[in-house]
Structures are given as C-alpha cells and as structure tokens.
Amino acid sequence: xxxxxxxxxxxxxxxxxxxxxxxxxxxxxxxxxxxxxxxxxxxxxxxxxxxxxxxxxxxxxxxxxxxxxxxxxxxxxxxxxxxxxxxxxxxxxxxx
Numbered sequence: 001x002x003x004x005x006x007x008x009x010x011x012x013x014x015x016x017x018x019x020x021x022x023x024x025x026x027x028x029x030x031x032x033x034x035x036x037x038x039x040x041x042x043x044x045x046x047x048x049x050x051x052x053x054x055x056x057x058x059x060x061x062x063x064x065x066x067x068x069x070x071x072x073x074x075x076x077x078x079x080x081x082x083x084x085x086x087x088x089x090x091x092x093x094x095x096x
Contacts, residue, residue, distance in 0.1 A: 003048045003051045004048075009048075013037060013040055043066065043070075047066075050063070
C-alpha cells in the first residue's frame with residue numbers, strides 16, 4: 001500500500017509540475033520548476049520502488065541512482081542557468 005501511494009504521489013507531483021512548466025513563460029521560472037519536479041518526483045518514485053523490493057541488490061542500485069540524482073540534478077540546473085545568464089539572456093518584461 002505504501003509503495004503504491006509513494007509512486008502515485010511522485011507521478012501526480014510530476015504531472016502538476018508539468019502544468020506549472022507550461023503555465024509560466026519566463027525561462028528562469030521554468031527551469032526552477034522543472035528541476036524541482038524532477039528531483040522530488042524521482043525521489044518519491046525511487047523510495048516507493050525501494051519499499052516494494054525490500055532489501056536486495058536491486059535496492060542498492062536504486063540507492064546509487066538516488067544519490068546520483070541528488071548530486072547531478074542541482075549541478076546541471078545551475079550550469080544551464082549560469083550559461084544562459086552569462087550568454088546575456090535577459091527576461092523580457094512582458095513575460096513576467
């Protein structure tokens with residue numbers, strides 16, 4: 001029951017976040033929302049899968065993926081936003 005709840009919660013969070021990505025027109029807001037829905041949705045789905053499979057070799061692989069996501073996602077988001085800022089990308093006033 002807990003596994004279905006966690007996996008469903010992750011999928012619902014990703015679906016609602018996808019709507020938020022399309023709602024806003026500002027690049028910086030979109031990248032922030034997409035980073036948040038990616039990390040929180042993936043983590044809840046991975047935790048649900050860990051509960052489903054119990055302690056096994058597969059769970060150890062999921063834990064490794066969990067830590068890789070925790071490290072790589074903020075770094076890649078920062079790199080994308082920083083490169084956009086350094087290349088001179090400005091937010092138009094009519095998009096705010």
